[in-house]
Amino acid sequence: MSENSNEVELVKSLRPYHVWALGVGIVLVGEYMGWNFTVAKGGILGSLFALLVAGTMYVMVSLCASELGSSTKLAGGPYDWARLFVGPGAAAIVGLAVYMEYIALEAADAIVVASIAQSIFPDIQTFPVTLLVIAALTFMNYRGVVAALNLNFALTFTALIAIIAFFFMNIGGIGGTWHPEYLISGAIPNGFIGVFAALQFGPWFYLGIEGAAMCAEECKHPTRAIPLGQQAGMITLLLGAGMTLYICSGLIPTAELGVSVYPLFEAANQSGVKFLVAFLAVGTLFTCLASANGTVCDSSRSWFALSRDHFLTNWFAAVHTKYSTPYRAVIFTMPIAVAFAYSGFLDQVITFSITSGLVCYVMIPFSLIRFRKMFPEHTQKVRPFVGPLQPYLAYFTIFLAIVIMSTLNWGYSYNLIFGLVFYIVAYFYFSWRYRSIDAKHDWGEDLGWPEPAHKR
Amino acid sequence: MADEALYNNKLKQDAGVILLVLGLLYFSETFIVYRIVSTIWRSGEVPEITTILPFYIIFIVLLLGIETIGCIRVYKSIKEHMYDFKYYD
Numbered sequence: 392m393s394e395n396s397n398e399v400e401l402v403k404s405l406r407p408y409h410v411w412a413l414g415v416g417i418v419l420v421g422e423y424m425g426w427n428f429t430v431a432k433g434g435i436l437g438s439l440f441a442l443l444v445a446g447t448m449y450v451m452v453s454l455c456a457s458e459l460g461s462s463t464k465l466a467g468g469p470y471d472w473a474r475l476f477v478g479p480g481a482a483a484i485v486g487l488a489v490y491m492e493y494i495a496l497e498a499a500d501a502i503v504v505a506s507i508a509q510s511i512f513p514d515i516q517t518f519p520v521t522l523l524v525i526a527a528l529t530f531m532n533y534r535g536v537v538a539a540l541n542l543n544f545a546l547t548f549t550a551l552i553a554i555i556a557f558f559f560m561n562i563g564g565i566g567g568t569w570h571p572e573y574l575i576s577g578a579i580p581n582g583f584i585g586v587f588a589a590l591q592f593g594p595w596f597y598l599g600i601e602g603a604a605m606c607a608e609e610c611k612h613p614t615r616a617i618p619l620g621q622q623a624g625m626i627t628l629l630l631g632a633g634m635t636l637y638i639c640s641g642l643i644p645t646a647e648l649g650v651s652v653y654p655l656f657e658a659a660n661q662s663g664v665k666f667l668v669a670f671l672a673v674g675t676l677f678t679c680l681a682s683a684n685g686t687v688c689d690s691s692r693s694w695f696a697l698s699r700d701h702f703l704t705n706w707f708a709a710v711h712t713k714y715s716t717p718y719r720a721v722i723f724t725m726p727i728a729v730a731f732a733y734s735g736f737l738d739q740v741i742t743f744s745i746t747s748g749l750v751c752y753v754m755i756p757f758s759l760i761r762f763r764k765m766f767p768e769h770t771q772k773v774r775p776f777v778g779p780l781q782p783y784l785a786y787f788t789i790f791l792a793i794v795i796m797s798t799l800n801w802g803y804s805y806n807l808i809f810g811l812v813f814y815i816v817a818y819f820y821f822s823w824r825y826r827s828i829d830a831k832h833d834w835g836e837d838l839g840w841p842e843p844a845h846k847r
Numbered sequence: 848m849a850d851e852a853l854y855n856n857k858l859k860q861d862a863g864v865i866l867l868v869l870g871l872l873y874f875s876e877t878f879i880v881y882r883i884v885s886t887i888w889r890s891g892e893v894p895e896i897t898t899i900l901p902f903y904i905i906f907i908v909l910l911l912g913i914e915t916i917g918c919i920r921v922y923k924s925i926k927e928h929m930y931d932f933k934y935y936d
Binding site: 435436439440443444446447450451453454457558562571574575578579582583586612614615618619622623625626627629630633634636637640775776777778779780784 | 861864865868869871872875876878879880882883884886887890892893895896898899902903906907909910913914916917918919920921924925928929932933934
């Protein structure tokens with residue numbers, strides 16, 4: 392077939408705003424729904440604590456990802472960093488973790504879009520709409536990454552403007568009445584244990600932002616686009632998270648907020664402003680589509696990278712000659728996402744997604760620590776963007792990720808155990824498989840770098 | 848030969864974007880934390896707030912501090928490499 396080629400390279404056309412759109416597009420859905428489980432666990436004070444602690448961890452993860460992404464410029468992102476600087480077993484579990492994290496998110500987003508559609512048109516069934524959404528986004532990603540990310544940019548920007556407009560209208564006195572009594576009555580319902588337990592849902596605010604660096608191989612100038620897009624994306628999410636918590640905590644009674652499916656949309660309903668109700672409904676729909684679109688892009692890149700390095704069959708590593716996309720890896724996201732969507736246990740799937748994300752947040756900074764030891768020089772060729780305060784930030788990131796992971800023990804202990812067992816088994820399987828294949832690695836040929844410090 | 852005026856102008860635009868979002872971040876995060884904490888503090892009904900407040904202060908300083916240093920590094924990196932990698936051609 393003429394369109395099957397492993398030699399064709401991914402097209403390098405993305406700019407900083409595409410990186411921003413990819414990162415924020417995946418994550419912004421977390422501001423529209425899901426984060427409010429922190430309120431159910433720890434009240435408003437617990438939610439604020441989770442926002443700040445998880446936010447600090449993600450700022451550091453973003454800086455690690457910026458340095459690693461702009462240096463390696465590879466499509467696999469965290470997978471490639473672990474492969475290059477840690478080892479094959481670690482690389483495989485990171486690749487799988489990224490894949491599972493995003494595929495589960497895609498399925499969740501598609502289900503929510505279908506639920507919204509059903510709430511507007513009660514006669515339609517959710518599962519066919521879920522399939523339709525997954526198929527449409529897969530087709531868009533098959534056709535080309537630029538088209539997909541341009542769509543993401545428009546959807547994400549609209550959803551973000553909705554949050555910002557709501558926030559400023561509210562503090563300006565024209566976006567509903569903010570009730571201090573809601574905060575006071577639901578400040579800390581489960582004591583300090585609840586505040587600590589709220590950390591388990593803190594990652595919802597930012598889960599997946601590290602994915603912005605995964606389009607490095609397709610960026611026109613990755614050394615500028617990755618750090619700029621990644622940091623702009625992280626700030627955007629911090630803004631969105633704070634504004635969302637503020638609006639919802641003052642407009643929805645805490646007991647209702649903790650179990651709400653669409654907290655921002657409900658807050659808009661409580662405000663009684665028709666413009667905001669319509670705007671936030673559109674924002675909720677758009678952010679789900681943008682998130683699902685971004686996750687197709689990132690999970691397929693992770694699968695593509697695993698395949699290219701022979702962890703999986705090389706069949707998935709084909710790049711489309713016309714559209715320059717890893718089209719087989721893109722298409723293969725569809726059956727997996729449909730399987731997740733069909734299971735229907737959304738909270739379980741999403742908790743698996745969080746566990747997978749936290750595995751990445753241990754491995755990304757660890758990869759950076761190893762990278763700095765192997766290549767201590769700050770030359771333009773090896774490390775064009777030098778992150779600050781390293782490796783101390785990397786060690787602190789690992790500490791925070793493990794602390795947050797440990798809080799999953801409250802309520803999701805089986806998910807945590809299942810997730811960790813899955814990745815341990817994967818580690819040993821892929822370590823064995825990698826030994827059984829011919830794995831050549833030449834730093835000069837692959838990346839144009841000198842040999843690592845310990846081999847010189 | 849790169850157009851220096853164009854490059855300086857584009858670099859200023861990048862710096863402007865970073866400054867704008869950082870400014871918005873400083874305003875929104877401090878406003879939100881202050882508003883929520885002060886509302887609960889003034890009520891006098893939640894004594895736990897005195898214990899948890901130092902942690903809020905530590906983490907908001909860490910969050911804003913690290914992000915600011917990170918953005919300064921991004922700016923310096925773009926400025927250092929913009930001609931070598933022809934960022935704005």
